[in-house]
Amino acid sequence: MQIGVIGSGRIGGTVGGLWVKAGYPVLFSSRHPEQLKPLVDGLGPLARAGTVAEAVAFGDVLFVAVPYGALPEIGKAHGRGMAGKVVLDATNAYRHRDGAAGEDALANGIGPTTSKYLPGARIVRAFNFTSASDFATRHHQEPRIAIPIAGDDRAALDTASELVRDAGFEPVVIGPLKIADSFAPGGPLFRQVGSAEELRQKARAAVPAQPAGR
Numbered sequence: 001m002q003i004g005v006i007g008s009g010r011i012g013g014t015v016g017g018l019w020v021k022a023g024y025p026v027l028f029s030s031r032h033p034e035q036l037k038p039l040v041d042g043l044g045p046l047a048r049a050g051t052v053a054e055a056v057a058f059g060d061v062l063f064v065a066v067p068y069g070a071l072p073e074i075g076k077a078h079g080r081g082m083a084g085k086v087v088l089d090a091t092n093a094y095r096h097r098d099g100a101a102g103e104d105a106l107a108n109g110i111g112p113t114t115s116k117y118l119p120g121a122r123i124v125r126a127f128n129f130t131s132a133s134d135f136a137t138r139h140h141q142e143p144r145i146a147i148p149i150a151g152d153d154r155a156a157l158d159t160a161s162e163l164v165r166d167a168g169f170e171p172v173v174i175g176p177l178k179i180a181d182s183f184a185p186g187g188p189l190f191r192q193v194g195s196a197e198e199l200r201q202k203a204r205a206a207v208p209a210q211p212a213g214r
Contacts, residue, residue: 004059007066029055069098083120111177139168
């Protein structure tokens with residue numbers, strides 16, 4: 001399985017690096033791929049740098065970690081290539097930063113809004129609930145840190161769960177995309193870092209149970 005990373009800053013670079021260390025070929029992308037040379041050189045031969053278009057073409061799975069306001073343009077430019085692929089969405093929407101797209105996500109739910117901007121992509125919300133420093137320092141610890149995920153596609157959730165485990169964490173499916181706000185900023189599970197059982201207990205108390213995937 002090859003992974004294309006769209007947005008190779010703190011979250012994208014950290015999580016993508018964990019997948020390289022787990023044995024996955026990863027293409028890290030940005031608008032200025034030459035600036036990613038120190039990152040990919042430090043990760044070894046499974047890592048490479050390129051453009052967003054190259055990442056979309058390369059990845060069997062895509063990992064999106066950009067400011068939310070960039071999603072509409074990414075969808076317009078690359079949506080056809082992303083359609084049908086599993087897309088792990090690690091974005092968060094902030095009103096002060098992300099303009100109309102951020103307002104849209106905050107008003108209508110970040111999961112459904114991402115699906116609107118990336119039509120046909122098999123969206124799974126993941127790796128957005130805490131900081132890059134937690135991912136960098138707490139992977140593979142015991143008990144494993146839980147990563148909340150949400151999606152409407154069962155097979156995509158299974159793929160995302162595999163990648164969460166291989167990065168050194170434990171996936172916990174919270175539900176469908178329409179309740180992904182529960183672990184976005186302002187949600188009851190945001191920054192609730194702990195074990196899978198601790199996260200499940202908090203989710204049972206705070207989030208109405210709804211089936212995920214089809």
